[in-house]
Amino acid sequence: MSDRGTTDGIRLSRRRFLQVLAAGAGVLMVGVRVADAADAPLPLGLLGNTFYDLGAYVRIDSEGNVLIGARDPDTGTGVATSLPRIIADELDADWKRVRVVPLGLGVADNNGQPRWIYGRQIGGEGGSIPAAWADLRQAGALARWLLLQAAAQRLGVPAERLRCDAGTVIAPDGRRLSYASLVEDASKIALPNNAPPLKSADRYQLIGKPAGDVDARGIVTGQTQYAIDQHYAEALVAVLVHCPWPDGMLTGIDTTAALAVKGVVKVVQLKPEPGQPWGHTVIAPAVAVLAEDTWSALQGRDKLKLTWKPGASGSESSSALEQQANALVSGATAPTTRVRDDGDVDTAGRKITRRLQATYFQPWLAHATAEPMNCLVRLDKDRATVVVPTQAPQKAWAVVQRLTGLGPAQIEISVPRVGGGYGRRLDHDYVAEAVMLAQAVDKPVRLLWSQEEDLDHDYYRSGCVHQLNVVIDHKRQLVVWNQRMASASALAHRGVPDNRLWTSEVDADQLPAALLPNYRSDWYGLNSAIPRGPARGMPHLSNAFVVESFIDEIAHYQKEDPLDTHLRLLGDPRLLPLSAGSMLDTGRLINVLKLVADRIQWKNWLHSVNGLGIACWHVNGAYVAHAIEVAMQGQKLTIQRVVCAVDVGRVINPMGLEGQVAGATLDALSTALNLAITFNAGQIQQRQSKDYPLASMAQLPDAVEVITVSNDDAPPTGASFLAMPTAAPALANAVFRVSAVRVRRLPLMKELLRLL
Amino acid sequence: MAPVQVQAVPVTPASTIVPEKMRDGIVLEINGEQYRHTGDPQMPLLWYLRDVLRLTGTKYGGAHGENGADLVLVNDRMVSAITVSMVKLSDQRVVTVEGLAANDGTLHPVQQAFIDEDAIGCGYCTPGWLIAAVDLLKRKPQPGDNDIDQLPNLCRCGCQTRVRRAIKRVAAAKVAHA
Numbered sequence: 031m032s033d034r035g036t037t038d039g040i041r042l043s044r045r046r047f048l049q050v051l052a053a054g055a056g057v058l059m060v061g062v063r064v065a066d067a068a069d070a071p072l073p074l075g076l077l078g079n080t081f082y083d084l085g086a087y088v089r090i091d092s093e094g095n096v097l098i099g100a101r102d103p104d105t106g107t108g109v110a111t112s113l114p115r116i117i118a119d120e121l122d123a124d125w126k127r128v129r130v131v132p133l134g135l136g137v138a139d140n141n142g143q144p145r146w147i148y149g150r151q152i153g154g155e156g157g158s159i160p161a162a163w164a165d166l167r168q169a170g171a172l173a174r175w176l177l178l179q180a181a182a183q184r185l186g187v188p189a190e191r192l193r194c195d196a197g198t199v200i201a202p203d204g205r206r207l208s209y210a211s212l213v214e215d216a217s218k219i220a221l222p223n224n225a226p227p228l229k230s231a232d233r234y235q236l237i238g239k240p241a242g243d244v245d246a247r248g249i250v251t252g253q254t255q256y257a258i259d260q261h262y263a264e265a266l267v268a269v270l271v272h273c274p275w276p277d278g279m280l281t282g283i284d285t286t287a288a289l290a291v292k293g294v295v296k297v298v299q300l301k302p303e304p305g306q307p308w309g310h311t312v313i314a315p316a317v318a319v320l321a322e323d324t325w326s327a328l329q330g331r332d333k334l335k336l337t338w339k340p341g342a343s344g345s346e347s348s349s350a351l352e353q354q355a356n357a358l359v360s361g362a363t364a365p366t367t368r369v370r371d372d373g374d375v376d377t378a379g380r381k382i383t384r385r386l387q388a389t390y391f392q393p394w395l396a397h398a399t400a401e402p403m404n405c406l407v408r409l410d411k412d413r414a415t416v417v418v419p420t421q422a423p424q425k426a427w428a429v430v431q432r433l434t435g436l437g438p439a440q441i442e443i444s445v446p447r448v449g450g451g452y453g454r455r456l457d458h459d460y461v462a463e464a465v466m467l468a469q470a471v472d473k474p475v476r477l478l479w480s481q482e483e484d485l486d487h488d489y490y491r492s493g494c495v496h497q498l499n500v501v502i503d504h505k506r507q508l509v510v511w512n513q514r515m516a517s518a519s520a521l522a523h524r525g526v527p528d529n530r531l532w533t534s535e536v537d538a539d540q541l542p543a544a545l546l547p548n549y550r551s552d553w554y555g556l557n558s559a560i561p562r563g564p565a566r567g568m569p570h571l572s573n574a575f576v577v578e579s580f581i582d583e584i585a586h587y588q589k590e591d592p593l594d595t596h597l598r599l600l601g602d603p604r605l606l607p608l609s610a611g612s613m614l615d616t617g618r619l620i621n622v623l624k625l626v627a628d629r630i631q632w633k634n635w636l637h638s639v640n641g642l643g644i645a646c647w648h649v650n651g652a653y654v655a656h657a658i659e660v661a662m663q664g665q666k667l668t669i670q671r672v673v674c675a676v677d678v679g680r681v682i683n684p685m686g687l688e689g690q691v692a693g694a695t696l697d698a699l700s701t702a703l704n705l706a707i708t709f710n711a712g713q714i715q716q717r718q719s720k721d722y723p724l725a726s727m728a729q730l731p732d733a734v735e736v737i738t739v740s741n742d743d744a745p746p747t748g749a750s751f752l753a754m755p756t757a758a759p760a761l762a763n764a765v766f767r768v769s770a771v772r773v774r775r776l777p778l779m780k781e782l783l784r785l786l
Numbered sequence: 787m788a789p790v791q792v793q794a795v796p797v798t799p800a801s802t803i804v805p806e807k808m809r810d811g812i813v814l815e816i817n818g819e820q821y822r823h824t825g826d827p828q829m830p831l832l833w834y835l836r837d838v839l840r841l842t843g844t845k846y847g848g849a850h851g852e853n854g855a856d857l858v859l860v861n862d863r864m865v866s867a868i869t870v871s872m873v874k875l876s877d878q879r880v881v882t883v884e885g886l887a888a889n890d891g892t893l894h895p896v897q898q899a900f901i902d903e904d905a906i907g908c909g910y911c912t913p914g915w916l917i918a919a920v921d922l923l924k925r926k927p928q929p930g931d932n933d934i935d936q937l938p939n940l941c942r943c944g945c946q947t948r949v950r951r952a953i954k955r956v957a958a959a960k961v962a963h964a
């Protein structure tokens with residue numbers, strides 16, 4: 031045995047390798063590295079920073095400390111806890127000895143092109159856990175295998191007869207060896223030809239057990255540093271004012287008073303780069319004030335005298351767009367895309383007269399992250415160092431690279447814990463701004479948006495209009511479902527082909543697709559210069575509200591219990607193929623629906639003095655249902671009880687899952703109750719956060735009862751937004767029961783008070 | 787071994803020492819330590835904490851502290867740090883989230899309850915919730931749901947139900963120990 035001079039690799043897939051690195055005496059490191067077939071295993075010397083270039087990794091030192099790199103940004107979704115626990119379980123590590131390190135962006139230079147050495151690095155899209163399940167476990171398993179081999183040699187016992195528990199190898203005779211004592215030998219063991227087998231589920235120690243957030247102590251003591259908390263002593267603080275119109279221009283500027291403020295260093299104008307897609311460049315023309323500290327910068331900003339001129343968007347209004355949308359969904363124009371067309375919607379049920387139609391409206395929405403957009407940039411001759419709250423560090427990298435022309439590995443992107451994402455931080459306009467400003471002043475720059483800038487210059491969720499038409503036969507069966515939706519795509523102005531613009535707006539497999547013979551879903555695209563982008567829970571959020579409200583309307587029309595209407599529509603438990611290649615398991619959907627119904631005592635729904643509402647949905651192989659009870663006294667609506675059941679397949683961290691489900695439920699309720707973005711003459715009308723009022727503690731329910739289905743036969747799925755889609759329809763359905771007012775327009779409170 | 791060189795230190799004659807002038811600036815106590823602010827007296831406390839002292843636990847929460855992430859305690863009362871300027875804080879006592887735990891690292895019961903109830907979403911607004919909860923429990927050791935409803939904080943991650951549990955957990959522990 032000799033100390034390895036190279037990293038050894040085991041191929042997991044075409045581009046994915048397990049690698050082991052003996053990074054000096056007494057340390058064992060194993061990582062999952064995305065590499066090209068030609069360059070693995072790599073000579074040790076070629077790995078620049080060995081610590082990080084190994085990929086998402088586990089590192090055990092001779093004192094028994096376990097360091098696990100967390101590759102996906104944690105925006106509050108808990109992946110910094112759940113992903114390392116997946117690795118730690120496979121390793122049989124002692125969780126108390128595990129420390130989690132956020133990895134930042136992993137990028138290597140591949141002949142001038144970037145190679146993402148950690149693979150996928152996206153937070154908040156619900157994909158972190160499935161991806162980790164597919165590869166990260168392997169790193170833990172290999173490290174454990176190596177430790178077992180080292181123990182077998184030392185104890186003279188075959189590895190098969192040894193077991194591991196909480197950082198210790200245990201022999202049949204009771205002898206125990208700590209991982210710490212085995213690390214040095216383990217790093218010299220020859221690698222197996224194939225990746226060692228993964229644990230069987232009955233031996234999981236951490237997976238399925240509750241765990242608090244790894245950052246919790248740092249957060250409650252104020253020690254955890256977000257990007258907004260980081261600095262360089264010589265960095266200038268930049269605050270800015272954006273043009274009210276994204277396509278407008280600056281027509282007058284007087285900086286005299288701003289520059290006279292003590293501490294103000296420079297005023298810089300920014301413009302979107304022509305031809306760049308949304309989210310890759312400055313969102314609107316802007317004037318930035320750079321100063322030695324935040325207070326000076328803010329005072330300078332307030333003393334700027336600016337005049338702006340609108341562009342083509344200056345004639346847009348959200349109400350005119352809504353009228354256009356209404357005309358499209360009720361007219362005879364062909365849709366932009368026929369998303370799905372099962373059976374024969376035009377002729378089926380022609381002779382049946384039981385028909386129901388409804389039109390729904392949902393408003394534009396903002397992201398309203400807690401931590402405002404910000405970015406710390408330092409540019410040196412051959413290096414860019416960026417600290418940024420992003421959900422997608424690889425996309426941030428692309429913006430920095432384009433603006434600086436630096437080589438792939440000359441750009442360092444670190445991503446501390448992020449103060450909320452909700453899709454806003456999949457765009458990187460603020461990174462472009464910070465880089466441009468750092469270039470303009472030749473100093474590091476700490477860019478800080480105000481909350482007002484966040485609200486007024488967002489990539490919004492488009493408002494949308496749905497029209498639904500159904501035909502119901504004499505046996506109360508839905509024969510035809512015909513749905514038309516009009517919205518402005520979140521994918522427009524982003525280089526996405528026209529025939530894919532619908533994908534951000536509607537899901538081809540959403541309920542009740544696949545459940546009835548004649549189903550059609552049409553999408554009509556609206557044109558707008560108001561920026562749009564990814565938003566939490568979309569496209570499910572807007573569609574579940576409409577579909578699940580309308581099923582409740584159908585129940586009422588048929589004088590039927592809405593739970594029965596749902597159950598009849600879902601039919602027998604069975605697997606139905608979806609267009610995405612996956613399966614809809616109606617049994618799992620029925621299960622979550624029945625669970626919330628039982629918990630809230632649904633059998634009282636007709637006779638309760640309060641209103642009960644129910645809704646269910648499925649998202650990427652996960653299932654969710656809400657049951658909500660509301661009371662009304664005069665015009666005061668109180669949400670008395672909220673029950674949510676989820677089936678995410680195998681649960682990694684039940685405590686984290688409960689938090690995600692309760693949190694997404696409250697977010698969805700807050701959004702549905704009060705929130706709307708409107709614009710007139712191209713200007714956003716919500717100027718301050720009080721105009722876009724997140725629900726206060728008093729408006730929200732006192733508790734969210736979360737029921738987690740333990741479904742160990744199914745692989746884990748993401749849960750960060752799973753509980754969003756069904757909360758609003760369950761609420762609106764409950765409101766209907768208590769008030770007889772059908773809310774087909776959000777936000778709910780405004781519409782309810784209008785109709786009462 | 788090289789010889790150690792000792793240099794004689796010149797002694798300043800007492801007659802030449804001039805007493806230091808009274809220093810200007812605003813003296814205040816933050817987390818048990820004395821500080822003297824000599825910059826713009828109109829600077830809001832938030833930027834003094836974050837930019838000058840680099841105590842970044844207190845977060846920016848809007849121009850008027852709308853989401854409560856910038857709450858601190860001034861003389862044990864909850865205040866939005868962006869709305870109070872330094873000139874108002876002369877000889878006042880400020881406690882930020884960094885000052886809640888004991889010097890030996892023992893967490894404040896409210897901090898521990900937030901951990902135990904997992905009352906954390908992204909965590910950005912958590913310091914403000916902690917300050918508001920400490921303030922509430924100081925005024926009302928056994929707060930009812932209506933009292934908890936009055937907390938001014940906002941949170942899009944939806945930590946409110948878990949914050950409620952955490953506050954009740956602290957209140958219940960006080961009863962148990964009474």
